[in-house]
Amino acid sequence: MDTLRMHNxxxxxxxxxxxxxxxxxxxxxxxxxxxGTASVRHCVNYFxxxxxxxxxxxxxxxxxxxxxxxxxxxxxxxxxxxxSVAVQVPALSRFEREISExxxxxxxxxxxxxxxxxxxxxxxxxxxDDEELHEVGVGPIHAGVIEPGxxxxxxxxxxxxxxxxxxxxxxxxxxxxxxxxxxxxERSVLAESIAGDTAVSHSVAFASxxxxxxxxxxxxxxxWARTLxxxxxxxxxHTGDLSAICGDxxxxxxxxxxxxxxxxxxxFMQQWCGNRLGKSCIRPFYTPYPFTAEIxxxxxxxxxxxxxxxxxxxxxxxxxxSVLSRLEHTGIVTLDQVSxxxxxxxxxxxxxxxxxxxxxxxYLLYGNIDxxxxxxxxxDVYSRTQIRKEEVLQSVGYIRDMLExxxxxxIETAITRGVAGAAADKADTSANAAAAxxxxxxxxxxxxxxxxxxxxxxxxxxxxxEICHCAITDSQGEIALYKIKDPSFHNWTALELAVRGNEIxxxxxxxxxxxxxxxxxxx
Amino acid sequence: xxxxxxxxxxxxxxxxxxxxxAKVPGIFRGRPVISNEKVDLQALVGICPTGAISEGAxxxxxxxxxxxxxxxxxxxxxxxxxxxxxxKCLFCGECERCFPRKIHFTQDYKIATNNRNxxxxxxxxxxxxxxxxxxxxxxxxxxxxxxxxxxxxSAAGDNSCEWELGATGNVNFxxxxxxxxxxxxxxxxxxxxxxxxxSKNMSRALQICYDAVPAxxxxxxAGTDAISGGIFSCSVAENDHICADMLNxxxxxxxxxxxxxxxxxxxxxxxxxxxxxxxxxxxxxxLELTRF
Numbered sequence: 001m002d003t004l005r006m007h008n009x010x011x012x013x014x015x016x017x018x019x020x021x022x023x024x025x026x027x028x029x030x031x032x033x034x035x036g037t038a039s040v041r042h043c044v045n046y047f048x049x050x051x052x053x054x055x056x057x058x059x060x061x062x063x064x065x066x067x068x069x070x071x072x073x074x075x076x077x078x079x080x081x082x083x084s085v086a087v088q089v090p091a092l093s094r095f096e097r098e099i100s101e102x103x104x105x106x107x108x109x110x111x112x113x114x115x116x117x118x119x120x121x122x123x124x125x126x127x128x129d130d131e132e133l134h135e136v137g138v139g140p141i142h143a144g145v146i147e148p149g150x151x152x153x154x155x156x157x158x159x160x161x162x163x164x165x166x167x168x169x170x171x172x173x174x175x176x177x178x179x180x181x182x183x184x185x186e187r188s189v190l191a192e193s194i195a196g197d198t199a200v201s202h203s204v205a206f207a208s209x210x211x212x213x214x215x216x217x218x219x220x221x222x223x224w225a226r227t228l229x230x231x232x233x234x235x236x237x238h239t240g241d242l243s244a245i246c247g248d249x250x251x252x253x254x255x256x257x258x259x260x261x262x263x264x265x266x267x268f269m270q271q272w273c274g275n276r277l278g279k280s281c282i283r284p285f286y287t288p289y290p291f292t293a294e295i296x297x298x299x300x301x302x303x304x305x306x307x308x309x310x311x312x313x314x315x316x317x318x319x320x321x322s323v324l325s326r327l328e329h330t331g332i333v334t335l336d337q338v339s340x341x342x343x344x345x346x347x348x349x350x351x352x353x354x355x356x357x358x359x360x361x362x363y364l365l366y367g368n369i370d371x372x373x374x375x376x377x378x379x380d381v382y383s384r385t386q387i388r389k390e391e392v393l394q395s396v397g398y399i400r401d402m403l404e405x406x407x408x409x410x411i412e413t414a415i416t417r418g419v420a421g422a423a424a425d426k427a428d429t430s431a432n433a434a435a436a437x438x439x440x441x442x443x444x445x446x447x448x449x450x451x452x453x454x455x456x457x458x459x460x461x462x463x464x465x466e467i468c469h470c471a472i473t474d475s476q477g478e479i480a481l482y483k484i485k486d487p488s489f490h491n492w493t494a495l496e497l498a499v500r501g502n503e504i505x506x507x508x509x510x511x512x513x514x515x516x517x518x519x520x521x522x523x
Numbered sequence: 524x525x526x527x528x529x530x531x532x533x534x535x536x537x538x539x540x541x542x543x544x545a546k547v548p549g550i551f552r553g554r555p556v557i558s559n560e561k562v563d564l565q566a567l568v569g570i571c572p573t574g575a576i577s578e579g580a581x582x583x584x585x586x587x588x589x590x591x592x593x594x595x596x597x598x599x600x601x602x603x604x605x606x607x608x609x610x611k612c613l614f615c616g617e618c619e620r621c622f623p624r625k626i627h628f629t630q631d632y633k634i635a636t637n638n639r640n641x642x643x644x645x646x647x648x649x650x651x652x653x654x655x656x657x658x659x660x661x662x663x664x665x666x667x668x669x670x671x672x673x674x675x676x677s678a679a680g681d682n683s684c685e686w687e688l689g690a691t692g693n694v695n696f697x698x699x700x701x702x703x704x705x706x707x708x709x710x711x712x713x714x715x716x717x718x719x720x721x722s723k724n725m726s727r728a729l730q731i732c733y734d735a736v737p738a739x740x741x742x743x744x745a746g747t748d749a750i751s752g753g754i755f756s757c758s759v760a761e762n763d764h765i766c767a768d769m770l771n772x773x774x775x776x777x778x779x780x781x782x783x784x785x786x787x788x789x790x791x792x793x794x795x796x797x798x799x800x801x802x803x804x805x806x807x808x809x810l811e812l813t814r815f
Contacts, residue, residue: 143707145675169724173780186572196683259693260537271549
């Protein structure tokens with residue numbers, strides 16, 4: 001059976017996606033994703049779309065070797081009972097739970113059909129009936145200033161036998177809001193709110209998707225700005241995480257130094273776009289805050305000072321026995337495990353699995369950069385620490401190269417205004433006003449209409465890993481379905497596996513080494 | 524050992540000596556100023572993603588308590604002209620970008636207040652956001668002026684306000700020097716800091732946590748999402764009654780996954796606007812609340 005092959009950031013007519021019956025569909029999934037090929041192909045999204053009193057199940061499988069994404073679908077009746085494939089392909093377990101919860105589909109033979117984003121009071125956690133074991137419940141409110149989720153440990157003495165994670169406390173119904181809020185600015189703001197610590201990368205995914213639906217090609221300058229912002233976000237959050245990792249092993253010097261090293265990077269984001277997390281830095285169709293030669297100079301100076309202190313601290317940590325003894329051989333996830341659960345991004349790379357959208361499905365300017373993903377092979381907390389240190393330096397290098405050719409944003413601004421139909425001879429304010437009205441009308445986004453009957457997909461490599469946004473438009477050109485997948489959706493399972501056999505006192509450091517998103521998962 | 528000293532030496536002095544007077548770098552979007560310039564008001568009002576900009580003599584919709592716009596605070600008649608409600612503003616800067624002569628966001632980060640109504644910035648006004656002395660509780664400054672321990676509750680926050688609350692404790696901002704810290708247990712806390720628009724799934728945990736804090740205690744709302752629901756709340760046009768029906772049928776423009784009833788039954792002591800609230804907004808707000 002043929003599948004539809006598309007590239008990252010493409011949009012195609014929804015009707016061209018092959019439709020098959022569920023039996024063919026599920027056998028094809030198993031064939032594509034069975035364990036032998038797991039390192040080449042992985043599922044980037046799998047969701048249901050109610051259409052004509054039926055449910056269309058659509059799956060998108062990224063093929064890293066061919067650099068494209070295979071899409072195919074099937075029809076199932078509403079509230080159908082179908083055979084689960086989660087036993088053969090464990091990576092799909094969470095997707096099936098989501099489809100089941102959202103569309104009332106029964107997956108027969110699913111190994112553990114538990115709620116995904118609802119939090120019933122009487123939920124029966126996994127338990128083992130044994131006098132020598134005890135359970136530890138943590139959350140939803142945690143000890144630190146972090147988001148909510150419930151962790152249930154089964155321990156033998158200090159040793160963790162099993163961890164079950166219950167999420168859903170952060171559920172805000174954000175996918176549904178993408179349909180309700182029809183103005184471009186509302187949707188842009190929503191994209192920034194999916195996960196505040198990944199505001200830039202989610203905005204990049206949203207902008208690529210939206211522009212693709214409108215048949216708009218972003219300017220080189222806009223792509224340049226988005227690439228730069230994505231790498232700055234990676235530097236900032238990785239640095240902050242290194243601080244938190246040091247904090248969790250009570251290494252105060254590392255915690256303080258990395259903590260303060262993050263400040264100049266996020267303050268630079270503020271100097272550029274007025275927000276430390278890069279919110280409002282990226283919008284579809286235009287660059288609200290053009291990059292100037294002046295701020296390029298500020299960034300270069302910032303990075304020079306930053307890099308010196310960052311490298312010095314990194315060297316200290318990798319030779320400091322009391323830190324190393326806490327990080328090494330702690331929270332191991334093996335290559336087999338990350339392949340099986342379909343882990344993505346930094347988590348996968350720390351265990352030796354090469355998953356990086358920047359190299360496998362290049363977007364923005366990553367095609368020109370010749371990005372080589374950094375791989376580690378031990379899968380422990382130390383690997384995830386090292387990968388952060390090396391990725392930060394890699395990103396600093398990319399930014400240095402990019403700053404040698406700062407593009408001219410003047411042209412781009414002029415084009416955006418021209419499209420909005422603003423008369424160039426009018427006063428500054430009224431030209432902007434016209435642009436504003438254009439940007440906010442439902443059907444017209446800066447002069448661009450969303451094409452009807454389309455399916456669009458965009459992938460972006462956030463600092464955690466692969467972000468996937470999908471959209472389907474109806475016959476009127478309204479968005480009929482918006483699907484968001486944060487890398488945490490795959491990677492929470494890795495944390496559950498990592499803590500097995502570890503002391504419960506090592507849980508915070510394991511957790512911090514992944515630093516997964518609750519709101520990105522719960523949506 | 525010697526390399527540790529080297530690292531220490533290379534850091535120099537990182538702390539902000541005076542957090543009440545520090546300047547923020549770049550184009551920070553703090554308290555806005557609205558000029559008297561004549562512009563297309565309808566277009567301007569229409570830009571805002573959360574309906575924070577309103578026109579004419581309007582009453583101030585509190586929208587603290589309910590998911591939908593609901594006036595749970597005494598209505599206050601605004602002066603003629605345009606106003607921006609910082610409790611709803613996401614500081615996205617879109618209005619300033621399109622109408623640079625009409626709206627300008629200043630670098631004033633001291634935008635915290637104890638009165639929801641004081642978050643409304645009106646046309647032609649360029650005065651700092653102030654505290655309402657009539658709402659001050661004497662026991663707060665008496666008991667908490669030298670030591671304030673807070674329990675943070677993230678209720679569907681997007682991890683940006685949580686991030687900035689965390690940053691208040693780093694070596695740059697060092698809120699700990701004022702005796703203000705985040706603690707692990709509500710039993711150790713003098714109040715709670717809520718972030719996020721408050722999801723249904725977190726509403727019960729929030730109530731349990733608040734109940735566990737010994738009295739007297741304070742409630743702080745950090746970030747626009749917490750104060751009004753931000754982008755997740757219903758639009759201004761939809762009033763309460765319509766919304767109740769609309770939520771059931773899912774035609775209301777807001778998220779039906781929120782439950783903001785906690786705020787209907789409790790009095791908020793401090794509002795910290797921002798998306799996210801800047802650490803300097805947070806620290807100055809808490810200092811003003813406790814050290815008056």
